[in-house]
Amino acid sequence: MTTPRSFKGTFFHAPVCGGIEVLRDTLIRCDAEGRILEVLRPDAPTYAEALSEERVAGRLETLPEGTYALPGFCDLHIHAPQWLQLGKALDVPLEVWLQKHTFPLEARYADLSFARRAYEGLVDDLLSNGTTTALYFATQHQDATRLLADICLTKGQRALIGKVAMDNPEQCPDFYVESTDAALRGTKAFIDHVRSLNSDLIKPVVTPRFIASCTDAALEGLGDIARRCGCHVQTHCSESDWEHNYVLDRHGREDTDSLDRFGLLTRHTVLAHANFISDANMQTIHDRGAGVAHCPLSNYYFSNAVFPLKRALEKGVRVGLGTDISGGPSASIYDNMRWAVASSRALHDGVDARLHWDNRGIRDSQIDWRTAFYLATKGGAEALDLPVGSFEPGRYFDAQLIDPQAPTGTIRLMDDLDSDADVLQKIVYTASKANIARVWVAAQCVVGSV
Numbered sequence: 001m002t003t004p005r006s007f008k009g010t011f012f013h014a015p016v017c018g019g020i021e022v023l024r025d026t027l028i029r030c031d032a033e034g035r036i037l038e039v040l041r042p043d044a045p046t047y048a049e050a051l052s053e054e055r056v057a058g059r060l061e062t063l064p065e066g067t068y069a070l071p072g073f074c075d076l077h078i079h080a081p082q083w084l085q086l087g088k089a090l091d092v093p094l095e096v097w098l099q100k101h102t103f104p105l106e107a108r109y110a111d112l113s114f115a116r117r118a119y120e121g122l123v124d125d126l127l128s129n130g131t132t133t134a135l136y137f138a139t140q141h142q143d144a145t146r147l148l149a150d151i152c153l154t155k156g157q158r159a160l161i162g163k164v165a166m167d168n169p170e171q172c173p174d175f176y177v178e179s180t181d182a183a184l185r186g187t188k189a190f191i192d193h194v195r196s197l198n199s200d201l202i203k204p205v206v207t208p209r210f211i212a213s214c215t216d217a218a219l220e221g222l223g224d225i226a227r228r229c230g231c232h233v234q235t236h237c238s239e240s241d242w243e244h245n246y247v248l249d250r251h252g253r254e255d256t257d258s259l260d261r262f263g264l265l266t267r268h269t270v271l272a273h274a275n276f277i278s279d280a281n282m283q284t285i286h287d288r289g290a291g292v293a294h295c296p297l298s299n300y301y302f303s304n305a306v307f308p309l310k311r312a313l314e315k316g317v318r319v320g321l322g323t324d325i326s327g328g329p330s331a332s333i334y335d336n337m338r339w340a341v342a343s344s345r346a347l348h349d350g351v352d353a354r355l356h357w358d359n360r361g362i363r364d365s366q367i368d369w370r371t372a373f374y375l376a377t378k379g380g381a382e383a384l385d386l387p388v389g390s391f392e393p394g395r396y397f398d399a400q401l402i403d404p405q406a407p408t409g410t411i412r413l414m415d416d417l418d419s420d421a422d423v424l425q426k427i428v429y430t431a432s433k434a435n436i437a438r439v440w441v442a443a444q445c446v447v448g449s450v
């Protein structure tokens with residue numbers, strides 16, 4: 001609990017998919033928990049009085065002239081331990097990458113000092129990239145996963161964290177596999193631990209890594225834990241040819257149906273990727289109210305296909321964006337907004353120039369930057385069912401301040417040429433870490449200084 005805060009400045013947000021709103025010279029009042037109480041534009045009858053009240057009470061932060069506040073990003077798919085592998089090992093298929101590079105790296109998190117070095121750096125990196133909410137896969141290790149929760153709490157990042165469950169000796173190496181009992185007990189113990197922290201910022205997540213890495217007994221047990229504890233669930237779904245076909249061979253059905261059968265497809269499930277889902281499975285995802293973490297950059301390296309994003313949005317599936325560190329070699333949701341637009345264009349146009357335009361791509365698959373901005377902010381929040389992602393009453397003030405004039409920044413604005421929408425479009429397409437001057441979570445400054 002802190003004191004109430006308020007902010008005056010220019011805010012951009014996307015309250016609905018495909019639409020943006022500009023709040024110029026607006027006053028946003030928050031309560032002591034950092035939730036937005038009121039959004040007052042200059043033409044509101046109570047604006048002047050409220051402004052002076054906040055000023056006199058010493059609660060007002062006036063954002064510097066020429067800066068813009070955006071909602072903080074929700075990154076719906078991060079492998080926390082893989083941060084050390086960002087930009088490496090991108091030239092082999094998923095199944096080789098996991099066995100040769102990723103599992104050996106993750107096994108090292110048995111060492112807590114190794115884990116601390118990585119997790120401190122990761123959380124700092126994400127916060128300074130504007131990511132205020134992170135959905136994390138950790139590792140199998142109880143202690144290192146608890147450490148990640150502690151670090152997020154200390155640094156002030158909103159985080160949903162899962163101890164990874166993987167007990168299938170046929171798919172997991174002997175140096176990085178656990179018993180079914182350890183997977184289930186460990187998951188439950190981590191949930192209890194996080195809940196004992198009594199923090200609104202950190203939530204536990206039931207995390208079967210993917211169907212291949214889990215036995216049916218573990219999947220069943222994890223479904224049961226998710227139901228009893230009312231937790232979020234995260235897993236990978238129909239990511240690549242190999243992975244999708246593995247599940248078809250083993251269970252005779254797609255990942256989505258299989259997860260559903262184990263009680264793992266709920267209103268609080270986030271499926272990473274979902275590239276190969278059939279229309280029927282997309283309908284099932286919609287009907288269960290589950291969300292999808294679309295990871296466009298990672299998909300270029302590991303997925304053999306492009307997620308049918310537009311089709312999913314038209315069906316009403318809740319979708320947000322994920323970096324998929326380190327399948328995607330960038331910790332930035334800005335990069336992933338750009339890749340979401342670009343990959344949707346590739347899907348729309350098709351990529352084989354030898355084919356006639358008429359049958360080269362899948363028509364009407366493209367999205368624009370407005371939709372990408374929604375996915376990165378409120379779309380991600382909706383998929384997680386968290387009150388963040390936009391500047392609306394009742395939501396937490398999780399935000400990032402963009403300074404287009406930052407000396408080493410990458411945004412080029414022209415006062416006389418750029419409309420408000422142009423400014424936001426330029427931010428979406430060209431902002432970099434150097435332009436992110438300040439970041440707040442629940443109205444508390446976590447990056448930059450006030």
Ligand SMILES: Nc1nc2[nH]cnc2c(=O)[nH]1
Binds near residue numbers: 102209236
């Ligand atoms: N991209 C990706 N896919 C996976 N499937 C199972 N584990 C992983 C992982 O760590 N990254």
